Each structure stands twice: as structure tokens, then as C-alpha cells.
Amino acid sequence: MNAEILAIGTEILLGDIVNTNAQFISQELAELGIGVYWQTVVGDNPERMKKAMHNAFDRADIIITTGGLGPTEDDLTKEIGAEYFGRKLYLDDKALERIKQFFDRMKRPMMENNVKQAMIPEGAIVMYNDFGTAPGIIIENGEKILIMMPGPPREMKPMFMGQVKPYLESKQEYTLVSKTLRVAGVGESAMEMRVKDLIDAQTNPTVAPYAKVVEAVLRITAKADTKEEAEKIIEPVAEEIRSRFGADIYAEGDTTMQETVAKILLEKNMTIAVAESCTGGLVASKLIEYPGISKVFLEGAVTYSNEAKMKRLGVKPETLKSFGAVSAETAAEMARGIAETSGAQIGVSTTGVAGPGPSEGKPEGLVYIGVNIKGKSYVKELNLAGSRGLIRERAAYSALDYLRRKLILD
């Protein structure tokens, strides 16, 4: 089976929004083993919409559309889809009832033109929308399948995951299951090299590397008759990769470094405080993304100036003078200082040159991470590349990763 993704919306053609829907759907279809050879965007123009739908069905078994299901006269995706399949529209009482309920929940009156959204092509599958007014619709005729979803990602994504994905899985003769292993502190090429033999084997399961902005992941995907069987195929390969990467794999599945570290801290019930220079609040801010972190996160200090490093953290003037603010010695004193003054069991620090350009004779991208756990001191030196923003992001990520490694070995 192969599919084509068709986004309908003049706002995409004007560049007002990015078509992130296409990425989300493409990624999900790839995991389902459904090929995507074309993505298209057209505006709310009936002639071009018809043309795009005809082109797509000439090439693909499935078209997945986003957008054009709103209540206005410009919203025509459903009408054009129904026409393609020769289906009439009727007012679906259950769909109308759901739309009314949505407005009741929002405590807003339903508009007359919302009735249009309950008009359904005969014989179609209606997908209810918990996050908006437009129901999604599937029309199939034994040969081609048209899946129409609303444009806003907060409506489209749950509809895809809850209704479209199970529908497509039921059409597949087999099941695809993926497992994601998240790798920290290893570059993309180095990661690939370590598993090149597994990637090249390319049987069942497959192993594929993906590079993100500050990290990289390995995805293992297996094809089988059942979910359980697929998981059985994945497990030995996952185990092999785990043994090759060890602590470089920080988590499995859909999560983040900060969530992983927050959970370890809560599990160990260890209190933490953070002193940041070049990351300027990013490390604290990332940890605080996790609800419930207040149980262990005591405080953060953004000690950007030398004065603040001395006054707040007790960094010695002679350390700053002899080694500079960007040095292993300063990082260590910062981590110790924030732990001692806050009473936390763990202190973490960052100090470095975010750029642009060098500072006090230290090159752009040189960053020191300090970790102090119950008085024991660790320091790591990093040489990071990228813009000022990217260096700060990478430094914050690396600080959390360095802390994680010390905690799991603790």
C-alpha cells in the first residue's frame, strides 16, 4: 500500500504556517510500512483541489488530507471528496449531536454554519473529534481510500493516533512494531558506525538511525503477524544494541533527557540545585518542565558575572584570576557552592563560551560542566559547535546527561 498526503490551506501557501501535519503523518505511515512518494499542498480552490485529488489517486492507493473541513463556504474538502467517489451528503444526527456537545463543553453557542460540518458522504466512516468541531471522514470503495482530517494539529494528531492508525493497521496484512533507543553523547556518524553491521543486515527487524538537533536515536522496526511476535523479533536486537551502547542509551521510547533525569532524581529522592553561567537558566528551565519536580529541585542560580559567582556561590577570586571563569576549576567550585549554599545533595554547574566569538582567550564552544554529589566533585570539558543558541542548548543537554551518568553509576 502507498499513500499520498494532501494538505489544503491557503495559509500554508502564504507561508503563515509550516505544514508540520505532513511530517507527523509521513513519520507514522513510515512506521506502519506504508510508502509515501508525494506530499502536496494546494489552497482552498475547488478546481485545484479536484486536480490534486485526481493526480494523487492516479498514483496512490490512499489519500490522506488535512484541512478544508471547517464551517465556512471556502471549506470544500468533504464536498470534493464525496464527488470523486460519487457519494451524496446527508445530515448525520449523531455527528450533529457531537458538535453540539462540543460547544456545550466550551460554553459557547453553536453557529448555524457549523451544521455543515455534520454533513457526511453516504457510506462513509465518521471519525469523531474530541478537540474541535469538524469530524474526520473515511471513504473507501474497495480500491481507493480517502481519509480526510481537520487541519489544526491538536485535532488531527489525536484523531490520527486514535482512529486513523488502527484503521490502517486493520488494512495491513501484518503488524509493524517499533522500539526507539535514545542515545546521548555520541555523534550520529559514530552511532551509525557502532551498529553498521546491524543496519546493513536490513532483514526483519530493521535498524535505522535518526539525528535530532542535540541527540540521536536508533529505531528498531519489526514486521510480524501479531504485536507480541514483532516484539519477540525486536528484543534480541535491542539487547545487542543495549550491550554495545551501555550508559550511552539514556532511555527507550518517547521521552526526553530532562524527563529521564527528573525521574531518576525523584526515584532516588535526591535534592538538586543548579548554578548556570553560559546556559543562563536553560538547565533549570528544562528540569522544571517536569511537573512534580518541586519535591527535589531546591533552586537555581544564573551567575553570569564573576561577582555573582563569588558572592552567590563562593567561587574564590584567585580561582577566577588564575584559571578564568571558563575553567574546570571554576565549574567545580560553582557546583560545590550551589550545593552547599542551597543545602541540596546535588549541585550542577555550567560555565563556557556561547559566542559568537572567543571570550577572555577561550574559544567559542568551550564549556565545562560541574557535578557535585554529596560532596564528591566531577568536571567534564566539552567542545561544542554551532550558533550561540545551539551551543547553549547542547551545553544544557550535556549537563543533564553528565549528571545522569554520575547518578546511575552512584
Added chain:
Amino acid sequence: MNAEILAIGTEILLGDIVNTNAQFISQELAELGIGVYWQTVVGDNPERMKKAMHNAFDRADIIITTGGLGPTEDDLTKEIGAEYFGRKLYLDDKALERIKQFFDRMKRPMMENNVKQAMIPEGAIVMYNDFGTAPGIIIENGEKILIMMPGPPREMKPMFMGQVKPYLESKQEYTLVSKTLRVAGVGESAMEMRVKDLIDAQTNPTVAPYAKVVEAVLRITAKADTKEEAEKIIEPVAEEIRSRFGADIYAEGDTTMQETVAKILLEKNMTIAVAESCTGGLVASKLIEYPGISKVFLEGAVTYSNEAKMKRLGVKPETLKSFGAVSAETAAEMARGIAETSGAQIGVSTTGVAGPGPSEGKPEGLVYIGVNIKGKSYVKELNLAGSRGLIRERAAYSALDYLRRKLILD
């Protein structure tokens, strides 16, 4: 003139990357007054690339491609474009020299396959690439124009702005000029209502509102023979909007709230320190995005716990007991505390409920911003909506905006 955007890259079809290039180019073309009716994505497959190019030229005057200009055998955009126009490829010495220079600057050896990137279609315009190895190429035959650019945004964007945009402007019979007014603290609908009469006039210039995640902008666009004339048409409308919005317009052009505030602080040479609870480092982190801020940014404190608020900032225990951590009184004491203990002229504080759910009897989204300027205290109450992440982003933005308003009235 109308254009079509064609992205070439299997990694987009797999959902590994979002096609942000299409948004960037669409936005720029809209500002140039060039209509875009289709955006298409195909993989590195010669048959589909040919088909996509033929389809596009049936409908559009200009095709702008991104991707497929790399050194590997899979990279075929240039070959297929040259074939469409019936042009042969030749090795361009100057293009090769530029590629060699690029590798010299990167201190990496040039690979043999990079020579392919210096192969140029006869009669084409070569666009040099300062950020990568693939030159961009323009082929025109008096009727149709094909503009090919590399895929990585960091290479494509400067090439578009520096070379493609001036080229397209030279093809236009008129000039389009836009001015962006950035509005803070006013919702999108409220903003639109205040200028509805100007939007409805829709003559020359046009006025259009755009909503971003935490702010909104108004764009005024004029069409004229010259840039100067267009600016003359814009100015009275800009002046009218400025007088309606006053301090709600925080800046004009391509900038951010944090950059605006950082510049005011540096201009006034006023030192600042920040104490954050619910934003947990975001305010400090945003200010530190601006290089050179170290001259005035003394320090930040992430005082998430009540203990830290008392110990670091001197918030009184009875204030926390009587009014709670999320209160106007606590916000005021936090701002005063960070200013006094750091010796900064300005203290800024945030305290609120980021959620999910209420906390200590206060509803999710309730946030207090404190600003203390040379001992004078100001507090603002906000009721924000959205996820935990969005509430924190909006609170940080609002804190900077509140400070800005106090500083410009100072």
C-alpha cells in the same frame, strides 16, 4: 507571475524533517507579490522528479526547488532541470574554485565526488554558496524560470535573501515593501478589531494581522515603482497604527521581545537581576540569548521552593503564609529581594501556577510578575491559558513586556 515550490528529498517523505524551506520561500514570495498555488515534495527518484517538474511548469512561470544538489549519485535535480531546458552540463572552473575554497576554510579535504557540484547547465546563472558546497542555479528561457537551491536551510536562506530575491525583484515591474509592527499584550482578535477599518480598506497599502504562539504582528505592504515610493505609501498607515496601539507596539521589523528589552537595558545602562519561580529560568535564559547582555545582567535566581524564596531573596515567612507563594505580595518581595541582594538597579520576578492543575488553592495559569526599578515596586496579575509549557513561555514573555513598559515610561 506565479511560482511553485518543489522540495526534493526522501527524508521529508519519511517524516524525518519538516519542510520549513517551503514556508520560508512562500512567505518571501508573498511579500514579493508572487503567487504560490502549489507546494510539492517528491523523493530522490528521477521519474517522479521529472513528472513533478513537468506538472509544475504546466501551471507556473517559476519553479523553485530545494534539495538534490549534493555530491552523490542520488542528487539529480540539476541534471533533470538541465534536461527539461535542453541544456548540457559543463565543468565551471569558477564554481569548482569556490568549492575548493570552502573545503580549505573548513580544513577538510575535498572529495572527488564534489566535482559533480561544479557541473553547470550551459547558459545558467550560478549562485555561489557561502555556507556549503552546492552552488545554486537559475535557468531561464524567456518564458519559464527554474531556480534550484540546496536543501539545508542554513545554506538556502542566505542564498535566497542575497541572490534569489534580488533576481526576482528585477523581474517584477513593481516593488513590494513590507513593514512589520510587533504587538504585545493584545490578543489576536482584539488586535484585529482595533484596525478592522484599515484591513477592510484593502487598497494600497494592505494591512494584515498574523498570530504567533505568544504574540501577534501587523504587516503593512505597499506596491510601488520604487522602494522609496512604497515606503512613502506605508508611512501614514504605520503612523495611524502606532497612534492607536501606543506602547502595545514593542518593536518594528524582524526582532524579538527579549532583544528589544536587552537593547533598552544596554542603552539605559541599567543593571538587572531576575528571580523566577514558575518560569524557572526562562526569563534569564531569554535575556542571555542576546550577546553583550553580560554588561548589565548581574544574576538570576530560580527560587522554586519557599525556602529558597526566603533564604535567597528575603521573602518574609508571614507573606508566604498569609498570601501564598503565588501572590502579588510575594512577587513584589521577590523582585525587591533579587535587586537588593544582587545590587542591581532592576529586579524582575515571576511566581505562578504552570499546572497541570491548580496548586495551593490557586488556579492553573494564575501568574504574578514583579518589577522593581530603583526601589519602586510594580506588580501585574496574569491569567494565562495553555499547556504547562505554554503558560511558562507566556509568563516569561509577559514579564519581559511588563518590564519594557515600565522602562520606556521611566
